[in-house]
Amino acid sequence: MAGGGKKKEVKKETGLGLSFKKEDNFGEWYSEVVVNGEMIDYYDISGCYILRPWTMSIWEIMQTFFDAEIKKMRIKNCYFPLFVSSSVLEKEKDHVEGFAPEVAWVTKSGKSDLEIPIAIRPTSETVMYPYFSKWIRGHRDLPLKLNQWCNVVRWEFSNPTPFIRSREFLWQEGHTAFASKAEADEEVLQILELYRCIYEEFLAIPVIKGKKSEMEKFAGGLYTTSVEAFIPNTGRGIQGATSHCLGQNFAKMFEINFENEKGEKGMVWQNSWAYSTRTIGVMVMVHGDDKGLVLPPKVASVQVIVVPVPYKDADTQGIFDACADSVDALSKAGIRAEADFRENYSPGWKYSHWEMKGVPLRIEIGPKDLEKNQVRVARRDNGAKVDISRANLVEQLKNMLDNVQQSLFNTAKQKRDACIQVVKTWDEFREALSQKKMILAPWCDEEDVEKDVKERTKGEMGAAKSLCSPFDQPELPEGTKCFASGKPAKRWTYWGRSY
């Protein structure tokens, strides 16, 4: 077995290690880290990616949480077809305009042309709502609350990026209908809170809850709420997940009516909401470093990797047994632990390998540890090492995992907060934008002004746009003016470049 001295050579041989640095070349670093961390493989069709087991286990952990939460809310899972006919897709005009350029069309089966082309769902509003209309007759059929876990296709041509912008992606999409606006409004926020939870409590990423501008809201909806994350390295905001109130617009187009208790006709109020595999890309971007992925413990399929460090003449069997015992003890306590007993890989190679894959804690057990009945634990997030008695192993590691989780969030929040800049004038805005800030500015909330901001900031880096008006509004003193138009400001709004 190769010793520590051969580490560098082994690295070269196996291609471990990253050739790009996060600070220097973020784009290349990201592509490399998702591939070398074995999350993604590039596919021979541009914009499509292979989600490897290391990705899917993260997705499944979030899915298990979210699925249980929405079931508590009595939302039920269903599955609607992948295909949608053009006549149905085109029923809601604003909606189809928003998606039309990205729709993929099936026109052939085998060697035959289809009579009419069939679209692949970019989202399922138009797929589902004709059936909402059929199923909903009276107030007793309400609320109707459905969700599906599925793939959707948006054939975008701009800059595909793994997880963040791909032509096919996995998501859940919830679609609900209520008798009253008040019920719909309430659910919008309940779901948004679950999305906050996924980002902040699972992925350890701080997000801002808020409302989208008219320009940025969901095509065809009434209003859109979102959780917004920020990538300090690129200075770009990223829409984390969205919870839309569709109002009665789709209900009108799809004739989703009901009779209330008094026998009066009404139209339903609808919501739709979704989060996607994009979440995982944001996680990689926020926490990853020059050694590779950094996974928050709550979503890591392996939270603790145990590596035996035998030396010549040492009690190899004893070391291996201690490793197996540690994994056993941790597993029994509900900690996801594995040992790496592979032969022909040096401990050093294994360290690099599991660092690349972002495993939160590494346990090393060598002859000296065996002698002292201890293990050495190394943290992935900050590299700190500590010796822990095997007597307290489980308790200590539970604490450490909690610490790592909290510490990842705190660090990410510090970095994010350092990027937030409050501005009041156009000059300050331009300056902050050039410094890649997430800009909080008083705004008149007029669509023309947002268009104008976009127009005036367009360039190589991409135009700025509004990210959201945070629910948590700082005080807006009377007489405050819009940073862009000079008109009276209505609210504080976040602006920036975005993904």
Add this chain to the structure above:
Amino acid sequence: MAGGGKKKEVKKETGLGLSFKKEDNFGEWYSEVVVNGEMIDYYDISGCYILRPWTMSIWEIMQTFFDAEIKKMRIKNCYFPLFVSSSVLEKEKDHVEGFAPEVAWVTKSGKSDLEIPIAIRPTSETVMYPYFSKWIRGHRDLPLKLNQWCNVVRWEFSNPTPFIRSREFLWQEGHTAFASKAEADEEVLQILELYRCIYEEFLAIPVIKGKKSEMEKFAGGLYTTSVEAFIPNTGRGIQGATSHCLGQNFAKMFEINFENEKGEKGMVWQNSWAYSTRTIGVMVMVHGDDKGLVLPPKVASVQVIVVPVPYKDADTQGIFDACADSVDALSKAGIRAEADFRENYSPGWKYSHWEMKGVPLRIEIGPKDLEKNQVRVARRDNGAKVDISRANLVEQLKNMLDNVQQSLFNTAKQKRDACIQVVKTWDEFREALSQKKMILAPWCDEEDVEKDVKERTKGEMGAAKSLCSPFDQPELPEGTKCFASGKPAKRWTYWGRSY
């Protein structure tokens, strides 16, 4: 609230009840029962169906079981793209020939034509195996064991049927690669056993494990094993799920090579295996009756429905409380129970409604039951009713659910067994086929002979084909001749018409 006397009228009003009988018009009965049982809705694109929550909950229960089992086998979930380029799809000739006529092609995005048409996966062998070739280098990369839960598309034109034959369906597909044939062979049977378990222990449907003939095996594979079910009403066999050994054929085409311990080059041995939402259709066909669905308790999302039966002047609140208490007690014991407290529906209407939906047990609580501290329990499968003291409720209902599960299986097995006919000559075979039997016959196992059987039996009802050669072979006395060719028989094989 309407009393029992108004039951018939209520039924008419709400369209409860089936207009077709299972014995008289099986096809129409099936279409009606999946719709009225709220499992399926027909969709405006032919051959695509909406899977409603009542379906998805069954799918999820099976998925939870199967996913946990394969994870124990260290098979990992992944997700490969929906799309496959034509060059890759066409790499394995036998394979593509098998699927080509059913492949849907995307040729446009938005208003632009794609440079080259892109196929939608009918199955993912060709999607995945180029990456198996990339990821597998040495024996340490083996075995590679992946699975994905996804949708696939087969644009069939013959007779679409909900669950059984649809243009899009949900399934899991496992794809594994081993260093040796022995390991591959072993896994084929392990997976087949899980499929038997899904059918027999979850869906209460007897199946026969066996090997497919050369004609019926998976296109491009080495051999195919399957679990075969039978639908007595139509006299058709139905392939329940398949576990294929692909041999080294795909490995050759996709160059999936590895270096073994001794530094010698080898080719991997591969398996692929799948079960789909078809399972649910078989369940409906086998257990359903003229009142609607009959769900086996193990897959029913509601195992017990509790219906209050208040009369004028009775202690309505007491009855409602008893219902709620019963649901509470059952839920705490892990039984999936719900109460139907809806107003404006009569108890009679509710009985019919939950019978249509196939809930295994119904609890009725009326004034007399309240007085005697008992409940009345009605079994969906055989209509039997029994009064049970509330003191023993949980224990008794657990037993009853077990009984219903076992009894559904026994009844289905009796009916299936009554359809099995052993024949030795062509005349006996024709006669049994006309009687819609599942025919067990000695066969020479020659492809030409199977072609000949197909040719000689084709007609309005469809040709007969081999279903499988069961692993459990009856004795085959020396000198036994093939029922079709008169040549020496090699094995007993099941034959019949099939889905």
